Amino acid sequence: MEAIHQIAVLGGGSFGTAIAKVLAENGYRVRFWMRDPEQAELIRNQHENPRYFPGVELGTLIEPTTDIEAAISGAELVFVALPSKVFRNVIHDCAHCFDAGQMVVSTTKGIERIGFRLMSQVLEEELPGVRVGVLSGPNLAGELVAHELTASVIASEDRKLRESVQQVLGNDYFRVYANLDVYGVELGGALKNIYAMVSGLAAARGMGENTKSMLITRSLAEMSRFAVSMGANPMTFLGLSGVGDLIVTCTSSMSRNYRVGYAMGKGATLDEAVTEIGQVAEGVRTLELVHEKALEMGVYMPLVRGLYEVLYNGASIDDVVSALMKAAQNSDVEFILPRQTDGAAI
Ligand SMILES: NC(=O)C1=CN([C@@H]2O[C@H](COP(=O)(O)OP(=O)(O)OC[C@H]3O[C@@H](n4cnc5c(N)ncnc54)[C@H](OP(=O)(O)O)[C@@H]3O)[C@@H](O)[C@H]2O)C=CC1
Numbered sequence: 001m002e003a004i005h006q007i008a009v010l011g012g013g014s015f016g017t018a019i020a021k022v023l024a025e026n027g028y029r030v031r032f033w034m035r036d037p038e039q040a041e042l043i044r045n046q047h048e049n050p051r052y053f054p055g056v057e058l059g060t061l062i063e064p065t066t067d068i069e070a071a072i073s074g075a076e077l078v079f080v081a082l083p084s085k086v087f088r089n090v091i092h093d094c095a096h097c098f099d100a101g102q103m104v105v106s107t108t109k110g111i112e113r114i115g116f117r118l119m120s121q122v123l124e125e126e127l128p129g130v131r132v133g134v135l136s137g138p139n140l141a142g143e144l145v146a147h148e149l150t151a152s153v154i155a156s157e158d159r160k161l162r163e164s165v166q167q168v169l170g171n172d173y174f175r176v177y178a179n180l181d182v183y184g185v186e187l188g189g190a191l192k193n194i195y196a197m198v199s200g201l202a203a204a205r206g207m208g209e210n211t212k213s214m215l216i217t218r219s220l221a222e223m224s225r226f227a228v229s230m231g232a233n234p235m236t237f238l239g240l241s242g243v244g245d246l247i248v249t250c251t252s253s254m255s256r257n258y259r260v261g262y263a264m265g266k267g268a269t270l271d272e273a274v275t276e277i278g279q280v281a282e283g284v285r286t287l288e289l290v291h292e293k294a295l296e297m298g299v300y301m302p303l304v305r306g307l308y309e310v311l312y313n314g315a316s317i318d319d320v321v322s323a324l325m326k327a328a329q330n331s332d333v334e335f336i337l338p339r340q341t342d343g344a345a346i
């Protein structure tokens with residue numbers, strides 16, 4: 001395995017900071033690109049990112065910069081940790097800085113509005129010739145920076161990329177497993193944000209432990225049904241990037257998506273909930289896109305539909321829950337007993 005000498009991280013928010021910190025702790029020099037010169041100056045002088053992780057030491061191997069060309073050029077490996085909403089624009093504007101053969105890894109868990117593209121597809125379209133990968137899994141940034149024992153998945157068809165990412169990120173608190181199914185790994189990371197909002201909402205209403213388990217498991221069934229309709233392999237959802245990420249975001253109040261649902265369950269409007277968090281909650285946008293796609297493709301997604309009704313059409317949570325519970329009872333595992341399509345059940 002060739003040694004990696006230079007790594008770039010694009011995006012100076014929670015996850016970009018967490019990944020840059022892991023890399024630096026593993027002894028790599030990291031060019032850390034962000035848009036805000038003041039933030040870059042603070043990180044350069046204080047070796048911490050006070051807006052996202054006040055008090056967390058980042059060390060001296062992280063070199064913040066607002067010059068994206070300087071960050072990318074010469075880096076063998078580039079991690080992109082930007083919200084999906086801005087992902088294509090940022091990559092498009094700096095596409096000329098990339099060389100063929102460079103390894104580019106998206107950590108973004110979202111979907112592009114036009115064309116329902118995932119970020120690896122955006123990378124392939126914008127950066128022909130680069131090697132593309134996706135990093136996804138149960139990776140709450142706040143826990144990663146605190147060295148909680150964590151695992152993730154690097155998905156790529158490119159073996160060199162998979163092994164390079166395992167090499168540069170793996171250490172005594174972070175394990176990186178490999179997968180070939182880029183689309184499935186990425187889709188799981190995007191979809192689970194919707195169900196994290198559902199779980200937050202239910203938690204705010206005082207759900208029991210049985211309810212929590214039912215919600216997470218039926219979320220997995222719904223995600224898998226959607227994946228199959230998109231031509232993806234639902235088996236990937238059995239891994240860390242599927243059920244793993246679903247569990248952490250549906251049970252942790254550190255998840256921004258969970259917190260959006262929770263705040264709404266306590267009576268906040270969607271705008272209030274999102275503003276209060278002040279960081280990206282990808283699930284809000286993903287919900288809209290998946291709701292639309294499910295309608296278009298005729299995929300049965302009662303949790304998506306119920307959450308959409310609450311968020312966008314002012315439906316009462318009690319009415320939605322009641323409709324879900326009264327719907328016709330159906331198959332547990334649809335790969336064993338196909339779902340009956342003449343009724344409707346959670
Ligand atoms: N946080 C987490 O636990 C994890 C997050 N992810 C995923 O990573 C992605 C990024 O999330 P995260 O880092 O948490 O988000 P944050 O909200 O913490 O940070 C977003 C970052 O994007 C920057 N940004 C926003 N718009 C632009 C733009 N137009 N040009 C340049 N930079 C921009 C922000 O800059 P500024 O600070 O100047 O506003 C900020 O640095 C998301 O898809 C998320 O789902 C994946 C795994 C875990």
Ligand SMILES: O=C(CO)COP(=O)(O)O
Pocket residue numbers: 109137138139140141193196245248249254255256257258280281282
């Ligand atoms: O994806 C995440 C953990 O794996 C982070 O979730 P949130 O974006 O909901 O905070």
